[in-house]
Amino acid sequence: MDLKLEAIVLPVSDVDRAKDFYDRLGFRLDVDQTFSDDYRLVHFTPPGSGCSILFGNGMTSAEPGSAQGLYLIVPDIEQARAEIGGRGVEVSEAFHDEGGVLFHGHEGGTVTHRGTGQKRLDGPHPERATYCSYASFTDPDGNGWVLQEITERFPGR
Structure with missing residues (x-):
């Protein structure tokens, strides 16, 4: 099903x-x-x-702004940032994780997820590896959106 x-x-x-x-x-x-x-x-x-x-x-009944981690998938992180910014929406600079994994904690800094430290670094992933570059923005209430660059889907997707 x-x-x-x-x-x-x-x-x-x-x-x-x-x-x-x-x-x-x-x-x-x-x-x-x-x-x-x-x-x-x-x-x-x-x-x-x-x-x-x-x-x-x-x-x-949820508090306004409490929805976080809403992902929008884009083929080009810089193009998406430019288009969204051109629409008058404040969007973060591109960022990636030091280890190249799915980044958790989009607000920045270093976080631990399942025992794995992650560190947010400025700019898109240096190799522009699929699933590895991000940017973020919020709506007027603070609901948090994440742009994620995916250029090639993993098998099975």
């Missing part, structure tokens, strides 16, 4: 502000419907994505 991730609910404090942000980011608006005074659904899909985001009034 196939299981496909279809949508992620984002906790936001101001629906119209979030709607403006994701529209400016270039996400496609699929639905904006008010069902009652306390229930409004806004549905966006990132370009090329099979998974969408949902937010609105009455959608979640």
Whole structure:
């Protein structure tokens, strides 16, 4: 049986502000419907994505800004940074992990994950190895997005 991730609910404090942000980011608006005074659904899909985001009034009890580590996969980290920055969104400089593994702790510094120390280094991975270069940004509420450069998928993907 196939299981496909279809949508992620984002906790936001101001629906119209979030709607403006994701529209400016270039996400496609699929639905904006008010069902009652306390229930409004806004549905966006990132370009090329099979998974969408949902937010609105009455959608979640999670604290605004508490969604972190939301990955957007891009073929070229520098091009993605330039395009997103050109849309008026503050995006970090590219970074990579000293050991070339999936970086955890996108806020910077050194972290330990399963006993493996990781150190965030400035710039894209020096060899531009697939899965190894990142950049990050947040929406107006602080929900955290990570751009990850993938040029070639691992087998089985």
